[in-house]
Every structure is written in C-alpha cells, then in structure tokens.
Amino acid sequence: MLDAAQAVVLEGGASRLTLDAVARRAGVSKGGLMYNFPTKDALLKAMLERLVEHNRQAHADLCASLPDRPGRSLRAYVMNSVRALDLDDRVSGALLAVLNSNPGLLGPAAEYFNGRYAKLAADVPFERAALVYLATEGLWAQELFQLSPFTPRQRAQIVRMLARMAEDGLGAVKETVKRRKAKAGR
Amino acid sequence: MLDAAQAVVLEGGASRLTLDAVARRAGVSKGGLMYNFPTKDALLKAMLERLVEHNRQAHADLCASLPDRPGRSLRAYVMNSVRALDLDDRVSGALLAVLNSNPGLLGPAAEYFNGRYAKLAADVPFERAALVYLATEGLWAQELFQLSPFTPRQRAQIVRMLARMAEDGLGAVKETVKRRKAKAGR
DNA sequence: TTTACTATGCCGACCAGACGGTAAAGTAAT
DNA sequence: ATTACTTTACCGTCTGGTCGGCATAGTAAA
Numbered sequence: 001m002l003d004a005a006q007a008v009v010l011e012g013g014a015s016r017l018t019l020d021a022v023a024r025r026a027g028v029s030k031g032g033l034m035y036n037f038p039t040k041d042a043l044l045k046a047m048l049e050r051l052v053e054h055n056r057q058a059h060a061d062l063c064a065s066l067p068d069r070p071g072r073s074l075r076a077y078v079m080n081s082v083r084a085l086d087l088d089d090r091v092s093g094a095l096l097a098v099l100n101s102n103p104g105l106l107g108p109a110a111e112y113f114n115g116r117y118a119k120l121a122a123d124v125p126f127e128r129a130a131l132v133y134l135a136t137e138g139l140w141a142q143e144l145f146q147l148s149p150f151t152p153r154q155r156a157q158i159v160r161m162l163a164r165m166a167e168d169g170l171g172a173v174k175e176t177v178k179r180r181k182a183k184a185g186r
Numbered sequence: 187m188l189d190a191a192q193a194v195v196l197e198g199g200a201s202r203l204t205l206d207a208v209a210r211r212a213g214v215s216k217g218g219l220m221y222n223f224p225t226k227d228a229l230l231k232a233m234l235e236r237l238v239e240h241n242r243q244a245h246a247d248l249c250a251s252l253p254d255r256p257g258r259s260l261r262a263y264v265m266n267s268v269r270a271l272d273l274d275d276r277v278s279g280a281l282l283a284v285l286n287s288n289p290g291l292l293g294p295a296a297e298y299f300n301g302r303y304a305k306l307a308a309d310v311p312f313e314r315a316a317l318v319y320l321a322t323e324g325l326w327a328q329e330l331f332q333l334s335p336f337t338p339r340q341r342a343q344i345v346r347m348l349a350r351m352a353e354d355g356l357g358a359v360k361e362t363v364k365r366r367k368a369k370a371g372r
Numbered sequence: 373t374t375t376a377c378t379a380t381g382c383c384g385a386c387c388a389g390a391c392g393g394t395a396a397a398g399t400a401a402t
Numbered sequence: 403a404t405t406a407c408t409t410t411a412c413c414g415t416c417t418g419g420t421c422g423g424c425a426t427a428g429t430a431a432a
Contacts, residue, residue, distance in 0.1 A: 019392065031394090032408050040392065110333055117335035130336070130344050135317055138324030147296055149303035150316070158316050205418060215383045217421090222381095226418065 001026045001036060005047055019043075044105055052112050055080075070123040074132060075166035077120050081136045082159050124166065132165050187212045187222060191233055205229075230291055238298050241266075256309040260318055261352035263306050267322045268345045310352065318351050 004026035009017050019040060023033040037043040063076040121129035139158065142148040150158065190212035195203050205226060209219040223229040249262040307315035325344065328334040336344065 018390080020390085029409050030392095031410075034393070035407065038393095106331070106333075113333045114335045126340070127343070127347055130340070131317065131321055131347070134322075134324035134328070134344070135320035136324070137328060138320035138322070141327045142320070142323060145292070147292075147299045149300045154312070154316070157313070158320070161313055161317070204416080206416090216419090217384065218382045220419070221383095224419095 001028070001033065002043075002047055002050055005043060041102055041105060044102065045108075048105060048109050052109055056112070069167055071167035073122070074120045074124050074129055075163055077116075078132060078136050078159070078162045078166055081140050082155075128165060132162050136162055187214070187219065188229075188233055188236055191229060227288055227291060230288065231294075234291060234295050238295055242298070255353055257353035259308070260306045260310050260315055261349055263302075264318060264322050264345070264348045264352055267326050314351060318348050322348055 001022070005017065005022045008021045008025050012021070019030055019033060022043070023030040026033065033043075037046065059073075059076055059080050062080050063073055066072045066076055117133060120133060124132075135158075139148070139155070139162075142150075148155070187208070191203065191208045194207050194211050198207070205216055205219060208229070209216040212219065219229075223232065245259075245262055245266050248266050249259055252258050252262055303319060306319060310318075321344075325334070325341070325348075328336075334341065
C-alpha cells in the first residue's frame with residue numbers, strides 16, 4: 001500500500017495523493033485502505049517513516065562499504081544523495097507530499113535530519129563539512145525541482161569534487177584548480 | 187491582490203491558498219478576484235512572475251552596491267539569498283504554492299533560474315562557483331523547510347565563508363582553517 | 373440639462389465535482 | 403460465533419469556476 005502511495009505521488013505530484021487514488025492503485029477499496037490507515041495523516045506519517053528508515057539504511061550500507069577514514073560518513077552521504085537523484089526516487093515525492101499539507105508531521109523527520117548532520121560532520125573540520133553538506137543538499141534540491149543549471153557532465157564533476165572534499169579536504173579543490181590551469185596553459 | 191495571496195500563503199501554508207481566502211483577505215468578492223485573474227493558474231503565474239521580478243531587482247540593487255571585482259555577482263547572490271531568509275520572506279510561500287499544484291507553471295521561472303546561474307558564475311572558476319552556488323541554495327532550502335542543523339552563530343560563519351569564497355576563492359577557506367588552528371593552539 | 377444607451381468593474385449566489393471520512397453489511401478463516 | 407479484513411454506499415464539506423445582476427461612469431443624442 002505504501003508502495004502504491006509512493007507511486008501515485010511520483011506520477012501525479014503531491015496534489016494527486018488522494019485516498020481514492022492510492023486505494024485504486026493498491027488494488028483495494030477505499031474502505032480497505034482506511035482500515036489500515038485510519039486517517040490520511042496516518043498514511044503520510046507511515047510513508048515518511050519508511051522513507052527515513054530507507055534513507056538511514058542506505059547510508060549505513062554505503063558507509064560500511066567505504067574504507068574507514070575520516071570523513072567516511074560524510075562521503076557516504078554525498079554518494080547516497082546523488083545516487084538517489086539518478087533513479088526516479090521515491091523520496092522526492094513523499095517529501096513534497098508531506099510538507100504541502102500537514103506541516104506538523106515533519107517533526108519526527110526533522111529530528112532525524114538534524115541529528116544526521118551531527119554524525120556526518122563529527123570527523124571533518126566544521127567549515128568543510130558544512131560546505132559539502134550544504135552543497136550536496138543544494139544539488140539534491142535543484143534536481144528535485146528540475147531547476148539544475150548544470151549539464152550531466154558538470155554535475156558529475158561536481159559530485160567528484162564533493163566526494164573528494166569529504167575526505168581530502170581542500171586538497172581536492174586545489175588539485176583541480178592546478179589541473180585546470182595546467183590544461184589552460186597547454 | 188497579489189499581496190493578499192502572498193499573505194495567505196505565508197500564514198496558512200500553500201494548501202490554504204484558495205480563491206475565497208485570497209478574495210476575503212484582499213477585501214474583494216470572489217467574483218471580483220476572478221475578474222482580474224480568470225483562473226487560479228493565472229493568479230499563481232502572476233505571483234510567480236512578480237516573485238521572480240522582485241528577486242531579479244533585489245540582486246541587481248545589491249550588485250550595484252558592491253565593488254566591481256570578479257565574483258561580485260555571485261557574492262551578491264549569496265548575500266541576497268541569506269538576507270531573504272531573515273525576514274519571513276514572501277518567496278518561500280509562493281514557490282511552494284506553485285510547485286505543489288501545477289508543475290507546468292514552473293517553466294518560465296525555471297528559465298530564469300537557469301539563466302541566472304550562467305551570469306553569476308561567468309567570472310568565477312567553475313568548481314568554486316558551483317560550490318558556492320549549491321551551498322547557498324542548500325542553506326536556503328534548509329532554512330525554508332526548517333531543517334537546518336546549524337546554530338545561528340554557525341550559520342553566520344558559513345555565510346561569511348561563502349561570501350568570501352565568492353570573491354577570494356580558496357584563500358578564504360584556507361585563512362579560516364589557519365585561524366582555527368592558531369586558536370586551538372593557543 | 374436631461375435622457376437613453378453602453379462598457380467597465382465588481383458582487384454574491386450558485387454549481388458540479390472531488391475530497392476525507394463514516395457506517396453498515398458481507399466474507400472467509402479460525 | 404468470533405475475529406480480521408474488505409466492500410459498497412453514502413455524507414458533509416470545500417474548491418475552482420460560472421452566471422446573472424448591479425452600480426458607476428462615459429457618451430451622445432435631444
């Protein structure tokens with residue numbers, strides 16, 4: 001059922017997330033849907049919770065597959081965010097769905113997102129962590145609203161830069177600048 | 187009337203943006219509202235257009251008040267974005283209002299936002315411009331959804347860093363790192 | 373000046389449809 | 403018979419949009 005709800009949001013936007021639509025999509029009657037989720041807010045809450053859990057899990061998995069160096073968690077966050085952008089991710093839809101209706105439901109999710117950063121940035125200097133975090137978040141948002149001014153090639157370049165900055169710090173950018181200058185001088 | 191619409195969105199969220207509410211707020215009847223905006227989409231479009239124009243103007247003004255050095259435009263963008271966060275800005279509401287209903291209306295606005303970046307980043311190395319741009323956008327989004335994990339002090343620090351990066355490049359970050367280390371060593 | 377006519381701008385009652393939610397009844401397994 | 407679950411049918415409300423009317427002002431003929 002939650003799958004159906006996410007599908008509906010993905011296809012028709014948050015405004016089309018109606019109980020009837022979800023029920024139809026899930027192959028049950030509206031009454032059946034209301035039995036499992038007594039109210040629409042309950043459904044939204046469940047969607048959001050599953051989304052957060054999914055995100056947490058993906059980050060943990062990715063983190064485990066990376067070498068244990070300082071900045072690993074932050075790097076995993078970057079990679080996880082941009083990977084989600086590639087597939088028509090469920091996250092996007094459900095998030096939009098929630099905040100346009102009941103803003104109070106964001107509470108628990110906000111807690112997660114707030115706590116998330118603290119863990120990400122624990123082993124990276126503050127300014128660098130903040131920069132990488134915000135830029136990633138910005139890239140994600142741009143793509144979500146389809147307002148990104150970057151070409152796919154540029155996006156890939158940015159992602160590489162962010163991933164390197166998460167671990168290597170400023171060296172990554174300096175390297176690139178050097179390389180660009182060398183290239184320009186050629 | 188557009189003022190009323192923005193006020194409604196700001197107070198009650200995008201979902202409360204109904205024709206009746208706007209009409210009441212504007213002190214006219216619904217018929218009167220419909221006379222000026224024959225359809226709700228027309229109203230949304232007008233709101234969005236005014237918003238874009240407002241943004242463009244604010245950036246231009248701020249740009250003019252800054253010394254003409256490379257990165258001026260980008261720096262003005264940063265300052266303008268974070269200034270908008272301070273007051274309960276109209277932008278936030280109306281933007282949300284539009285994208286949750288008719289996504290097609292974003293077209294013209296998307297054009298503006300796309301073109302905007304090209305001008306901002308014209309006189310700044312690509313990676314640095316992208317980094318500043320995305321981080322600013324990320325900061326703006328975080329604040330908009332009230333999901334920012336930063337304290338006001340941290341936010342101010344980040345803003346200073348971004349503003350410096352817009353013009354001075356990596357020197358800004360390096361400086362700060364140096365200062366931090368010196369401080370820690372004290 | 374008066375009168376008749378027209379255009380503009382706005383009003384407010386109304387409509388058809390969609391929405392979230394409820395209730396009674398049914399079904400199948402335990 | 404009880405329980406878990408589903409269906410069908412319905413209700414009250416709200417929404418975007420329509421429609422006929424009304425006041426005002428402008429115009430031009432008398």
